Amino acid sequence: MTVKIAPSILSADIMNLERDVRAADQAGADVFHIDMMDGNFVPNMSFSPNVVEGMRRVTDKPLDIHMMMENPDAYVKQVVEAGASTVLIHAESTQHIYRSIELVKSYGAKSGVVVNPGTPLETVKELFPIIDRILVMTVNPGFGGQKFIPGMTKKIQRLDQLRQTAADDNFDIEVDGGVNDETIAQCAKAGADIFVSGSYLFDDLGGLKDRIDGLRSLAVDAKQ
Numbered sequence: 374m375t376v377k378i379a380p381s382i383l384s385a386d387i388m389n390l391e392r393d394v395r396a397a398d399q400a401g402a403d404v405f406h407i408d409m410m411d412g413n414f415v416p417n418m419s420f421s422p423n424v425v426e427g428m429r430r431v432t433d434k435p436l437d438i439h440m441m442m443e444n445p446d447a448y449v450k451q452v453v454e455a456g457a458s459t460v461l462i463h464a465e466s467t468q469h470i471y472r473s474i475e476l477v478k479s480y481g482a483k484s485g486v487v488v489n490p491g492t493p494l495e496t497v498k499e500l501f502p503i504i505d506r507i508l509v510m511t512v513n514p515g516f517g518g519q520k521f522i523p524g525m526t527k528k529i530q531r532l533d534q535l536r537q538t539a540a541d542d543n544f545d546i547e548v549d550g551g552v553n554d555e556t557i558a559q560c561a562k563a564g565a566d567i568f569v570s571g572s573y574l575f576d577d578l579g580g581l582k583d584r585i586d587g588l589r590s591l592a593v594d595a596k597q
């Protein structure tokens with residue numbers, strides 16, 4: 374699988390969101406990562422389905438929705454209709470994660486399950502046959518600009534080993550939180566395929582293309 378770089382618009386300039394999305398699009402973003410927070414599941418609030426709809430009007434790139442909310446099922450239809458390509462749901466946010474994933478698939482979107490740093494991989498193993506992606510949080514969710522939790526590299530590695538053992542199960546491994554030029558190589562080497570990066574990319578809009586290219590080549594090299 375090829376490496377994918379996914380800018381997280383949480384770190385974009387909210388008053389210039391269209392400018393920043395267009396800049397990241399032209400700079401070679403593979404997919405956009407949209408964090409949706411409800412102020413309950415995480416101690417912060419961010420984007421709603423109308424932002425997905427707005428994003429859809431300015432870019433043709435896939436839109437990944439990272440749902441950090443209680444009762445995510447209630448919003449799946451709305452975000453898919455707004456233009457979501459993949460809906461990522463936290464295993465910790467719903468009592469019936471298998472049903473939530475089936476719900477996403479029923480609307481024709483790709484499905485992903487997210488695991489917090491403290492959640493064991495065992496929790497999501499039964500989803501392997503039906504899931505398109507597993508997102509390993511490498512910070513506690515809620516805010517951009519946090520420091521990568523070093524122990525998560527081993528977790529990614531264990532997930533990659535489990536994936537290889539279950540050869541029939543095809544899912545991509547994604548990482549989110551504290552991904553930058555110092556941390557991406559270890560994630561790629563451990564088996565990650567898709568790399569979310571927020572503050573590192575949007576902190577330097579002029580250098581955005583160099584940063585996206587730089588992250589991509591670090592990841593590609595680490596995978597060889």
Ligand SMILES: O=C(CO)[C@@H](O)[C@H](O)COP(=O)(O)O
Nearest residue numbers: 381514515517518551571572
């Ligand atoms: O889901 C989240 C935070 O909860 C992320 O998607 C952040 O937006 C990543 O930002 P950086 O850690 O790369 O600054």
Ligand SMILES: [Fe+2]
Nearest residue numbers: 381408439549
């Ligand atoms: Fe995220």
